[in-house]
Structures are given as structure tokens and as C-alpha cells.
Amino acid sequence: MIAENGKTILEIKNLEVAFHTPEGTIHAVNGVSYDIEEGEVVAIVGESGCGKSVSMMSILGLIPIPPGEIVSGSAIYRGRDLLKLPERELERIRGNEIAMIFQDPMTSLNPVLNVQLQLTEALRKHHDMPPAEATKWAIEMMDMVGIPDAKRRLDNYPHQFSGGMRQRVMIAMMLACNPVLLIADEPTTALDVTIQAQIVELAIRMRAEFGMAMFWITHDLGVVAGMADRVIVMYAGIVVEEAGVDDLYENPLHPYTHALLNALPRVDQRRESKLVSIPGAPPSLLRKPPGCPFAPRCTFAYDRCWEECPPLETVGIRRKTACWLDVKTGEPR
Amino acid sequence: MTIEASRLPLTAEALEAPPLSIGKMAWLRFRRHKMAMIGAVTLILMFVYAFGGSLIYTEAYANRTETGNRLAAPSREHPFGTDVIGRDILARSIYGGQISLVIGVAAVAVMLLVGVTIGALSGYFGGLVDALLMRFTEAVITIPSLFLLLVMAKFFGGQIADIRLLGRSFSGSVVVIVLIIGFTSWTYLARIVRAEFLSLKEDDFILAARATGTPTWEIIFRHILPNTIAPIVVAATIGVAAAIISEAYVSFLGLGVQPPTATWGNMMSGAYNYIEAAPWLWFFPGLLILLTVLSINFVGDGLRDALDPRSRPM
Numbered sequence: 001m002i003a004e005n006g007k008t009i010l011e012i013k014n015l016e017v018a019f020h021t022p023e024g025t026i027h028a029v030n031g032v033s034y035d036i037e038e039g040e041v042v043a044i045v046g047e048s049g050c051g052k053s054v055s056m057m058s059i060l061g062l063i064p065i066p067p068g069e070i071v072s073g074s075a076i077y078r079g080r081d082l083l084k085l086p087e088r089e090l091e092r093i094r095g096n097e098i099a100m101i102f103q104d105p106m107t108s109l110n111p112v113l114n115v116q117l118q119l120t121e122a123l124r125k126h127h128d129m130p131p132a133e134a135t136k137w138a139i140e141m142m143d144m145v146g147i148p149d150a151k152r153r154l155d156n157y158p159h160q161f162s163g164g165m166r167q168r169v170m171i172a173m174m175l176a177c178n179p180v181l182l183i184a185d186e187p188t189t190a191l192d193v194t195i196q197a198q199i200v201e202l203a204i205r206m207r208a209e210f211g212m213a214m215f216w217i218t219h220d221l222g223v224v225a226g227m228a229d230r231v232i233v234m235y236a237g238i239v240v241e242e243a244g245v246d247d248l249y250e251n252p253l254h255p256y257t258h259a260l261l262n263a264l265p266r267v268d269q270r271r272e273s274k275l276v277s278i279p280g281a282p283p284s285l286l287r288k289p290p291g292c293p294f295a296p297r298c299t300f301a302y303d304r305c306w307e308e309c310p311p312l313e314t315v316g317i318r319r320k321t322a323c324w325l326d327v328k329t330g331e332p333r
Numbered sequence: 334m335t336i337e338a339s340r341l342p343l344t345a346e347a348l349e350a351p352p353l354s355i356g357k358m359a360w361l362r363f364r365r366h367k368m369a370m371i372g373a374v375t376l377i378l379m380f381v382y383a384f385g386g387s388l389i390y391t392e393a394y395a396n397r398t399e400t401g402n403r404l405a406a407p408s409r410e411h412p413f414g415t416d417v418i419g420r421d422i423l424a425r426s427i428y429g430g431q432i433s434l435v436i437g438v439a440a441v442a443v444m445l446l447v448g449v450t451i452g453a454l455s456g457y458f459g460g461l462v463d464a465l466l467m468r469f470t471e472a473v474i475t476i477p478s479l480f481l482l483l484v485m486a487k488f489f490g491g492q493i494a495d496i497r498l499l500g501r502s503f504s505g506s507v508v509v510i511v512l513i514i515g516f517t518s519w520t521y522l523a524r525i526v527r528a529e530f531l532s533l534k535e536d537d538f539i540l541a542a543r544a545t546g547t548p549t550w551e552i553i554f555r556h557i558l559p560n561t562i563a564p565i566v567v568a569a570t571i572g573v574a575a576a577i578i579s580e581a582y583v584s585f586l587g588l589g590v591q592p593p594t595a596t597w598g599n600m601m602s603g604a605y606n607y608i609e610a611a612p613w614l615w616f617f618p619g620l621l622i623l624l625t626v627l628s629i630n631f632v633g634d635g636l637r638d639a640l641d642p643r644s645r646p647m
Contacts, residue, residue, distance in 0.1 A: 060544065062540060062543055062544060087549075088548075090546075091546045091547070091548055092546060093546070094543065094544055094545065094546035095544060095545030095546035095547075096546055099544065099545070100541075100544040102537055102540065102541055102544075103537075104537055107536060107537040107538060108537040108538050108540070108541040109538055109541070110538040110541075110542065110556055110559075110560070111538070111560065112559040112560050112562070113555075113556070113559065121542075121545055121547065122545045122546060125545075125546060125547065126546060170541070173541075173545065174544075174545070
């Protein structure tokens with residue numbers, strides 16, 4: 001499914017985001033670089049608080065500043081740096097060219113506005129669409145995302161929809177302007193398992209229909225395998241590995257990815273066998289350790305890991321890893 | 334009803350409860366609040382009294398003095414009696430009611446404009462904007478409002494010419510009083526709105542709205558403000574009652590709306606020396622103020638319950 005030599009639509013370079021809190025400065029994102037091509041689905045995985053959402057929200061100017069601060073970096077979209085665009089220009093891009101879906105559909109729709117208003121908002125704003133036409137389009141969108149009886153439900157309020165239906169409304173709302181890039185920030189985390197599958201399936205179908213590129217932020221590696229072209233693994237605010245989805249599962253290069261995949265419960269395993277977990281907890285982001293942030297939990301760690309943070313290096317075709325070691329041999333590379 | 338007719342086909346649509354809008358749900362809850370319903374009916378009757386009454390009595394009649402008939406007790410000709418210069422109290426209480434009610438509503442409009450704007454900006458932007466606006470609000474709060482009201486009424490009174498509106502002309506002091514009450518009563522509302530904005534702006538749906546490219550002013554006024562409508566409506570309702578009372582205070586002390594334009598407040602101002610000798614002077618306007626303020630407060634109470642999003646319909 002990988003669009004060979006496709007056109008890069010968004011390139012994030014060396015992004016660094018910090019939050020200044022009373023307890024100190026939280027280094028949420030510490031120099032991440034990644035990109036996405038037209039029509040590509042890139043999954044970003046990692047534990048809670050590893051900077052997945054923050055990096056995405058900061059490129060759209062959605063983090064509160066202050067306490068947030070974009071320390072450095074660039075996010076080049078169509079030749080312009082999103083991080084340097086004035087708010088007014090960003091507004092024109094948000095929801096129109098780059099849209100974002102959020103984690104909890106129960107709280108991300110406005111409770112006092114009916115869904116018609118919320119669905120047509122982007123259309124009216126970005127395309128000056130007359131209300132009647134926007135409404136027609138809204139019905140079509142609701143049909144497309146699988147909301148039954150769309151016409152009658154237009155003037156319903158969010159509380160009249162179930163969680164799964166609200167996430168469908170959310171998706172319809174964000175796809176209304178036919179964006180080039182859709183950022184889905186853990187869109188299935190708050191839903192129960194059967195609904196999760198429906199939403200993933202819907203996202204795959206929508207991607208086929210609209211052909212937009214998609215960032216899928218998640219910590220569910222099972223979902224990733226089913227839909228992503230490429231995977232970016234993040235840990236403590238840095239990218240530790242980047243690979244095509246098949247390569248990653250077959251041959252993880254970073255000890256963290258390795259451990260993550262080992263921790264996945266499998267149906268073909270014996271029931272008695274214990275689930276593997278990664279010992280320890282992710283480091284506090286208040287202090288930036290000099291070495292590799294994963295070193296304290298890493299079974300392969302040696303002297304160098306504590307002193308120097310390994311850079312993200314290209315090690316193959318579209319493969320990058322940030323580790324001093326070769327996981328297979330356990331020897332320094 | 335025959336058996337045939339009761340066996341309607343049960344479609345999914347027929348089984349489903351019709352969608353209730355937020356307004357409909359609030360109405361259902363409000364209707365169950367007995368005191369609020371009584372209050373609402375009384376209030377409507379007050380408006381009918383003040384505005385319908387002008388079809389029976391002319392304003393000229395209400396302002397006509399009849400010195401030969403001063404301080405007449407209620408009689409057939411003057412059901413509520415006459416005042417110190419022989420004006421008919423019934424007719425004056427009708428025209429005075431118009432002014433009192435209009436002052437109540439208009440002052441609240443001013444209060445809403447100032448209070449909501451200051452509260453919304455303060456809560457949404459936070460930081461320096463918030464600090465400045467809230468210090469200003471606190472400064473206004475610390476001034477005793479009755480004192481401020483009296484000083485401003487004295488200072489601005491009589492500076493505005495008479496106005497013609499709705500086919501009647503009244504003293505410019507009405508406008509002065511409306512503005513003064515409006516500008517001294519918004520602080521409480523501003524604080525409520527600010528508190529609401531502080532919590533609402535952190536909600537996910539605001540983030541989602543921003544992610545669709547909604548400009549800031551639209552986020553403030555179209556996405557957040559409707560969510561704060563319940564406390565605003567309640568505060569506004571109580572505000573009408575408070576404004577009517579404030580007007581009565583100031584006018585009773587002779588600094589408010591100037592005669593011959595009548596208000597319930599200034600009708601009582603002349604009654605001070607005749608509390609025992611001519612109780613009808615203060616009884617009728619006093620009763621009208623009491624009923625109006627009481628019923629507005631009951632309505633406010635009912636609205637508070639009806640609009641509370643945590644309470645369920647039925």
C-alpha cells in the first residue's frame with residue numbers, strides 16, 4: 001500500500017516542545033523528526049505521555065502557550081512552516097486541509113449545539129457554502145460514516161448519540177472539507193472493543209474514499225498492524241524507531257519496540273504462560289537525562305547508553321532506529 | 334377506542350422517544366415547579382396590568398392633578414385613592430408599572446452586555462487580561478452600590494432631555510437610572526460567566542472546534558457562551574427584580590425618576606409623611622413591587638432547576 005516515492009506533504013524536523021509548570025519544565029517532545037506522504041497511513045505508537053499527541057497538537061497550534069513553548073523545530077507543509085504561521089493562517093488550514101479527531105467522543109462534541117451545526121461549521125467557514133448546500137452535504141457525510149436515518153438525526157444533540165455514533169459524527173465533521181491529512185489522536189481508546197473495530201474499519205474505508213494521508217496515534221499495536229503503512233515508535237519525547245509496518249513486526253530494531261511486541265498477548269500462546277511486561281516506568285520528563293531515556297529499563301544497556309543519547313539513524317530502506325546496539329546480537333553496531 | 338385502532342403498527346420510529354431539545358426539556362422541568370409557575374403567571378399578569386391598563390386610562394389622566402381632591406381614600410371614582418396633589422393612584426400605578434418594569438428589563442440588558450463581555454473575555458483569555466478585568470470588577474464591587482447609585486443619580490440626573498418612546502414621553506432620568514443600575518450590577522454576573530468560561534475553555538469540544546479552524550471570537554460567543562446560558566438566564570431574572578428594587582430605593586429618596594413620570598418607587602416617595610394618615614399612598618405601589626419581585630424570584634428559582642444540566646427530565 002506504500003505509495004512509492006510519493007510526495008511528502010508534511011515534514012516535521014527536530015521539533016522540541018516544553019511545558020513550563022510550577023514543578024519545573026516538562027520536556028514533552030525532545031527533537032522529533034518525521035514526515036508523511038500523500039495518502040500514506042502512519043501510525044505513531046508509544047506509552048501515555050511520550051509526546052505523541054503533543055507533537056501533533058503543536059504543529060496545528062493547539063497547545064496552550066504559555067505554559068507550552070515550542071522550543072525549536074519546523075513543520076513544513078506545502079512549503080510553509082506551520083510553527084511560524086500566524087493564528088489566522090493556521091485557522092484556514094485547520095479543519096480544512098489538516099483535520100484532527102480526538103480521543104473521547106463523549107466530550108469532543110459541543111453539548112448545546114445540534115450535530116447539523118457542528119457538521120456544517122467547517123464547510124460554511126472554509127468554503128462559504130450556502131446553508132442549504134452544507135446541510136445536504138452533511139446528510140451525505142452522515143450516510144457515508146454509517147449513521148442511520150441521517151436526515152432525521154441532523155437536529156439531534158450529541159447526548160442523543162452513543163459513543164460510537166459520536167465518533168462517527170466527529171469523523172464526518174473532520175472529513176467534511178476533504179482534508180489532505182487527517183490526524184486521529186487515539187480515536188478508539190475511549191470506545192469498547194466491538195465499536196473500536198467498527199471505527200477502525202470506517203477509517204480504512206474513508207481513507208480509500210477520500211485518499212487523504214493519515215496519522216493514527218495509538219498505543220494499540222493490534223490496530224496498527226491492520227491499517228498502517230509505516231510505524232513511528234516514540235519513547236519519552238523522542239522517536240526511537242521508524243519502519244514499514246511489516247518490517248517492524250518481523251524485525252524490531254530498537255529494544256523498546258522489541259519489548260513492546262513481546263508484551264503483546266497472543267491468542268496462540270498457552271494460557272499458563274505469563275504476559276511479559278517491561279520492567280520500570282517511563283522517565284520523568286522534568287529532567288532530561290544525558291543518555292538514552294530507555295536505558296534504565298533496557299536489558300541491553302551498557303556504559304555508552306547512560307552517557308550519550310543515540311541519534312535516530314537510517315539503517316535501511318525507510319528504516320530508522322535510535323540505538324547504539326544491534327538487538328539481534330546485543331553487540332554495539 | 335376500538336381494539337383495531339389501538340393496534341398501530343409498532344415501527345422502530347414509533348417506539349423511539351421523540352428527540353427533546355434542550356429548551357423543551359427545560360420547559361418540562363419548569364412546569365413541574367409549582368411556585369415558579371405561579372410566579373410566571375403573576376408576572377404575566379403584572380405586564381398585562383401595566384401595559385393593558387393604558388388602554389383604559391390615558392397618561393394625561395394619570396398626570397392630572399386635582400387639588401380639590403387630595404389624599405382621597407379609595408372610592409368608586411378612584412379605586413386606589415388619590416395622592417398628595419390629587420392624582421389618581423390606580424392610573425399612576427399603571428403608568429408607573431410600565432416604567433418600573435421597563436427599567437428592570439433595560440437595566441438587565443445593560444448588565445448582561447457589560448457582565449457577559451467582561452466575564453467572557455476575562456475567563457477565556459486569562460493572564461493579564463483576566464487580572465486587569467477582575468481587579469476592575471473588584472474595584473466596582475467594593476463601592477457600596479446604593480451610595481454609588483445615589484451619587485451618580487444626583488450627578489447625572491436632569492442632564493438628559495425628555496424622551497419620546499412608545500407613544501409616550503417620559504423624563505430623561507429614566508435613561509440615567511437604567512444606565513446607573515446596569516453599570517453597578519454587572520459584577521456578580523461577570524464573575525459567574527468568568528468561572529464558567531474558565532472551566533469550559535478546557536473542554537475537549539473547544540479543542541475540537543479549534544481543530545476545525547473556528548476563529549477565536551466564534552469559539553467565545555458561539556461555542557462557549559451557549560453553554561453558560563443557564564446561570565446567565567438565572568442571574569438575569571434575579572437581576573430584573575434587583576433593578577426594580579434599586580429603582581424604587583433611589584426614586585423613593587427622590588433622586589430617581591423625576592415626576593410627573595410615575596414609577597412605583599417615586600409614587601411611594603410622597604407617602605413618607607402619610608404612612609398612617611393615607612396608607613393607600615404606599616400600599617398599592619408597595620404591593621405591586623412586592624408581587625413583581627417575589628414572582629420574579631420564584632421564576633428565577635424554577636429556571637435554576639429547569640436549566641441545570643445535571644437534573645434529568647422527569
